[in-house]
Each structure stands twice: as structure tokens, then as C-alpha cells.
Amino acid sequence: MEALRDIEGSGGGRLAEVGTAHRFQGREFPVVVFDTVEDDYGDGFWMAHASRAPEATTWARNGVRLFNVAVTRVQTRLYVIGSRSRILAAEEHTPMGKLAEFIRAQRARSVSATRLIAPNAQVPPDLGQFSSRLADVLSRHVEVSDIDNEISFYDTFADRLAEARTSLWIWSPWTAKRLIGLLPVLGDAVRRGVRVTVFVRDPYDTGQKKQTDLVKQLRKVVPTVVSVNVMHQKIVVIGEHTVLLGSLNSLSQSRSREVMLTIKGGHFARKILTHEHAEDFARPPRCGACKGDDVDLRRRGNGTWYWRCFNRACSGRKGQKAWETPVRFSRGAGQR
Numbered sequence: 001m002e003a004l005r006d007i008e009g010s011g012g013g014r015l016a017e018v019g020t021a022h023r024f025q026g027r028e029f030p031v032v033v034f035d036t037v038e039d040d041y042g043d044g045f046w047m048a049h050a051s052r053a054p055e056a057t058t059w060a061r062n063g064v065r066l067f068n069v070a071v072t073r074v075q076t077r078l079y080v081i082g083s084r085s086r087i088l089a090a091e092e093h094t095p096m097g098k099l100a101e102f103i104r105a106q107r108a109r110s111v112s113a114t115r116l117i118a119p120n121a122q123v124p125p126d127l128g129q130f131s132s133r134l135a136d137v138l139s140r141h142v143e144v145s146d147i148d149n150e151i152s153f154y155d156t157f158a159d160r161l162a163e164a165r166t167s168l169w170i171w172s173p174w175t176a177k178r179l180i181g182l183l184p185v186l187g188d189a190v191r192r193g194v195r196v197t198v199f200v201r202d203p204y205d206t207g208q209k210k211q212t213d214l215v216k217q218l219r220k221v222v223p224t225v226v227s228v229n230v231m232h233q234k235i236v237v238i239g240e241h242t243v244l245l246g247s248l249n250s251l252s253q254s255r256s257r258e259v260m261l262t263i264k265g266g267h268f269a270r271k272i273l274t275h276e277h278a279e280d281f282a283r284p285p286r287c288g289a290c291k292g293d294d295v296d297l298r299r300r301g302n303g304t305w306y307w308r309c310f311n312r313a314c315s316g317r318k319g320q321k322a323w324e325t326p327v328r329f330s331r332g333a334g335q336r
Contacts, residue, residue: 289316
């Protein structure tokens with residue numbers, strides 16, 4: 001409901017109404033979501049026992065009437081929330097049994113709730129037009145699951161890193177001794193097949209000059225480490241569904257007071273990755289002159305991004321001028 005309210009609130013239109021089936025008796029709506037409040041556990045509740053069988057009790061027969069009130073409120077599209085296994089196991093003379101007939105005859109589409117609300121990286125392609133739209137709406141809802149200070153953050157960070165299964169993106173301007181304790185965790189993620197990408201400041205930054213050995217250690221563990229000139233973001237994105245965002249440098253924190261939020265939501269995570277041009281910036285080229293990989297990412301005053309070789313011994317360097325090339329953005333990606 002909160003996810004729907006987020007979408008509705010941005011348009012200024014009519015809000016969805018919520019209530020019991022009896023509340024809406026005599027009214028109709030283009031779309032109805034009917035929650036049967038039935039799961040797989042126990043003997044079931046009212047809708048699971050609704051029946052017109054000869055031996056049915058008054059309570060069970062009233063359940064049929066309630067089911068009928070709910071499903072006849074709709075004009076165009078009806079969504080029924082309930083246990084699929086319970087519905088398919090229902091007897092023919094019950095409302096759920098009739099619904100099972102629709103599913104078997106492919107007159108009703110059955111979609112697992114986990115495919116709609118689980119924090120997947122992308123909406124599954126076979127959900128169909130309407131279910132895909134619903135999954136997209138639900139994915140836009142975010143949950144702030146943790147608020148940490150500089151002391152509690154690393155327990156949360158370790159837990160989230162252990163959960164990574166597909167991808168891990170880290171923006172941390174500076175590295176320090178804190179990194180040494182994180183290298184084994186990052187190494188474990190890489191060995192699990194997680195795609196790990198780390199963005200740090202270039203080695204000629206004042207704060208990085210003393211930590212070149214640490215960056216070298218990081219590069220031995222993490223396949224993709226990108227040097228960025230004057231970056232200041234402090235972001236971690238895990239599996240394209242969880243974002244750690246705030247003021248704390250995850251690879252260098254020591255004494256300063258900080259705050260970090262853990263935000264869960266697939267749509268939000270993907271928006272962060274898109275905003276940061278994560279995919280485009282994760283592919284630094286080799287220097288076209290010296291063929292080395294001492295290349296950092298920079299942005300000009302007019303907002304355009306480019307790669308620049310920072311190897312002082314590069315054959316393409318002439319005074320303060322060094323080899324550079326524009327960033328090639330993927331189709332549809334902005335350049336700001």
C-alpha cells in the first residue's frame with residue numbers, strides 16, 4: 001500500500017480506496033485487489049472454508065457471499081491475493097475451486113508473490129504487461145532498514161557484503177588501514193562469483209599519495225578498481241537492491257563522526273547506479289600512448305567526462321598535457 005501511495009502521490013489524482021468487501025458493497029471500480037488473507041499454513045481462514053456444499057455451515061455459506069461481493073466490485077481487472085497451493089487444492093464447489101478452474105484453463109494468470117516483491121535486480125521478462133507494471137511499482141518502494149554511525153556501520157556492512165551474490169559497487173574516495181580488514185571479505189565475494197567494482201580517488205590526490213600500497217593490495221583482490229579525480233561519493237550498492245548511502249568512507253573510516261543509511265529497493269538501487277554511470281565508468285580503457293592502465297576518470301568544467309593517463313613516464317605526456325579520450329556512454333545514458 002505504501003508503494004502505491006508513493007506512485008499516486010506524485011500525480012495528484014484519485015487515491016486507491018482500502019477497506020473490507022462489505023464497505024464497497026454497491027460500488028464498482030476499474031481495478032480491484034482482493035486479499036483473501038489465506039496462506040499455506042494451518043487449516044485456513046474464512047475464504048478457505050467458504051462453500052455451498054450440502055453439509056456447509058451458515059458461516060461457510062456466508063463466506064461464499066463475501067467472496068462474491070469482493071469479486072463483483074470489479075469492472076475491468078481483478079487481482080486475487082492468496083495461497084496458490086491452497087487454491088489449486090480446493091474442492092470444485094468452493095469459490096477457490098472455481099478460481100483453480102480458471103488457472104488450469106489459463107483464463108486467469110498466476111504470478112508468484114516473490115516475483116513481484118522480492119528485491120530482484122530486474123523485473124522478470126515473462127510476467128506479462130500488467131504484472132510487470134505492478135512489479136515495477138512495488139520495486140519503487142524503498143525501506144530504510146538501518147541507520148548506523150561510524151561504530152555500528154561495519155557490522156551492518158559485513159552482513160550486507162556477505163549477502164552479495166551478483167554485484168557489489170563501492171564508491172569510497174580514500175583508502176586507509178580500515179581496508180586491510182575488509183580485503184578478505186571482498187576476496188570472499190569475488191570467489192563467490194560476485195562482480196566487485198570499486199571507485200577510489202586517483203593516486204596523485206593528496207589523501208591517496210600515502211596509501212598507494214593499499215590501493216595495490218586492493219587491485220590484487222578486486223578485478224575492477226577505477227581511479228576517479230576529485231570524487232567524493234560514499235556509496236555502496238549490493239546486488240542492485242540494497243544501497244548504503246551517507247557520509248562515511250567505507251574503506252578508510254577511522255575517528256570522525258558519520259552516518260550511513262541502509263536503503264532497500266530495487267528501483268532506487270538501479271537509479272543510483274544509473275545516476276553514477278556505474279556501467280560506463282567501470283570500463284576504463286588502456287592509455288592509447290603507453291598502453292598502461294594508469295588511467296583515471298575526470299570531468300571538465302562543462303560537464304563532459306573523459307579518461308586521462310596519469311603515468312608521469314607515459315610517452316604521450318608533454319609537460320602538463322597527457323593522453324586523454326572521451327568516455328563512451330552506452331545508448332540512452334546521459335553524460336552529466
